[in-house]
Amino acid sequence: EKMCSHVKLIRAFCDGLEYQTQFGDHRFLKVLEREGARFLRLAENCITQEKQLNSSRIGSPTTWEKSTVNAMFYRSQP
DSSP: OHHHHHHHHHHHHHHHHHHHGGGTOHHHHHHHHHHTHHHHHHHHHHHHHHHHHHOSSSOOOOTTOGGGGGGTTOOOOO
16 A cells, blocks of 8 residues: 555656656756655666566676665566
């Protein structure tokens, strides 16, 4: 329930972000990067981990890497 609520919020925000791109406002980009830095790092780490898990050419990620420990419980999509 709570996860679904978060997903809806993030999707709605992403739709708004996509709309914002047409304006090329570097000020809003700076705010997004500053205020959302931790969330953006988490998203990047999870996507990187997913790519590694789904690739036969890239080595499996280690759970002990400090840079990606925040994605430890992220489950890869099939």
